[in-house]
Amino acid sequence: MLADLGAEVIKVESLEGDQVRARPPKRDGFSAYFGNLNAGKQSIACNLKSPEIIALIKDLIATCDILVENFRPGVMARFGLDFAALREANPRLIYCSISGYGQTGPKALSPAYAPVIHAASGFDMVNLRYQDGADRPATSGVFIADVLGGTHAFGAIQAALYQREKTGAGQHIDLSMLEAMVGMLVFETQEAQFPGDARRPLYTPLKTNDGFIMVAPTSPRNFEQLTDAVGHPEWRDDPRFLTNADRNANWATLLALTETWTRERSAEEAEAILSRHGVPCGRYREIDELLDDPQLASRGAFAEISDGAGSFKVPNPPFRMSGSRVEARNHVARLGEEGADILTKLGVDESAVAALRARGDLL
Template sequence: MSNTPAAKPGILDGVRVLDFTAMMSGPYCTRLMADLGAEVIKVEPPEGDYIRLRAPRREGRSTYFAQLNAGKKSLALDLKKPEAIALIREMVSKCDVVVENYRPGVMKRLGLDYTSLSALNPKLVYCSISGFGQEGDWAGRSAYAPVLHAASGYDMANLDYQEGDVERPLKNGIFVADVLGGSLAFGAVQSALFRAARTGEGDHVDLSLMDAMLGMLVYECQEAQFPAERRRPLYRPTKARDGFLLIAPVSQNNFEALARGTGHPEWITDPRFAVSQDREHHWGELMQLLDDWAGPQSAAECEAAMNAAGVPCSRYFTVREAMQLPPLQERQAFQTIDDGSGPFQVPNPAFRFARTAAHARNSVPALGGDGPALLGSLLGLSDERVAALRESRTLHVHG
């Protein structure tokens, strides 16, 4: 199947974004905007976004960085220099959105906060992403995703769901807070852009990653206020001969289909399992019976039997395996891009539009590589002026 997207306009064609974000949450948000056609200008310090140094790397280029920043342009400025701040302020009148994830207070000290910039462009949508919000006792705290997983209760809730003698919160290398927060920031920016288009008035989005994490813990927030009489039953991995699968009979119909699909229709009338409340009381016994059924078979055979019966089920796949699964291939869920060190795949947005494009763009910016052209086209700076900015180390160009 071809990986070349059909030529369609982007919903955000013509929208220009100044992107003062680094690491993951902010870049995730602005990558989605670039996927929809926005011109995203990533304003980086002279040394660049730290993620540029993170593995996996090939020939000095990070594919981790590339996935988060595909389709953007890079402008490397030393914001400690007043002339760099003046350039940014001049650019703001030609932009629609600013996104930043500095620690609260940094942009204000630079004179680049919402109040300062909205005075130059009243339609500006300005999004600030932080760990705990822009104000309050915790606003100044450093807040990387693992810290937020700990602070929000997420890690302790996950620990409480484990079985056996697990005494310490589990390690987690998947940065849920960043991806969740970046996704919510993306949605909030689109809402503010819609309002700006209707009213001519921009807005300031204050996105707290802590708030995002608590918003995700739907059952857990309610159970914290109204403790359940007993632990709710959880689906657990069923062990087959060569691996594991997850079987999730979420409804009465699912359970009855499960009983028939495993060749045990007698479970339907078994007083331990006949209705949902009884199954909850005998959950461990039901899970053990599933292990007994699956044990002699391969995980693929078990999955096929459950799918044939109409029971929600999947084998456990690695990410490498999942990337090759038919639904992802059929939806063209991945885009092939090339950062100069060869082609590789990055995920497209999870959503599709019938009339417009939503996919990763095949370009990865070299640090500061777009600076001279941007300053010339947006601000009309001459080659001599650009050369002077480079000479003064205000503007940096690499690659």
């Protein structure tokens, strides 16, 4: 996201490279998954066990505004690259650590990936409670905690940059993916403290004759629009649906009656009719449908970038700015592609770069 806003981002990789480079979908050895996550970044691949490399990385960090790392707490200190070791050389440095549980606390050193955090945060059990008939938490496939943690880091970095403009001083950002997930469970956090009310209305997929549609008539006006759309204005006088509280108490019944109408139509037809009447709704779509979606196309939601295997689409940030270019940059670095150039800009001469390569410390 920082690169999408035009920041010069240098990815420091091991000599073996980020493991995501090997993940599918791959074409001719190039991972589109990696390209999606790393568009616009430069790459330097080096041996972080080499004292000379560590010294050069410190010199590099001294020229940077921001450092982002997501090792387990303590790993950067073992490299000699923790915030305390770097802030003297670069007091304006904004140092962002992203970890599963944060830098402190009894679980700080526990290993954690997104699916683990989904389970530990209560998110998966909340979802299970909302799935009538399910007997175990859902399988993880979309790594919400990773994306949510990165997005919170993006916001925190902006705030730290703004504070630095006022004070001249950088700072350490300690971001916990667990806390990011807990913060997303707004209603559930309060319900856990004050239980006892009726179950909240759940938004259930409604069947159509060729798929599913989501219908969300949450406001009194939406309910009236729904009754018009499905041809049942008499529902407005039904004692079960007279007030918002009545509708919430009989929400499942309202959706079941609506499903009687949607089952007789295709998802596309139901969506068109409901939308025409102003009812919030959306048919369930496969992800490949979105690649050519007119709404997303009109917004420029995707950028087309290229790597060594050809071009592919990646999402742009979900916001537009009137005075800034906001889009994925068309560059996917090969492993260590800019390493020599980065060191040369630091003042390392060509013979020294060649020596690092000869010793196997630099790709």
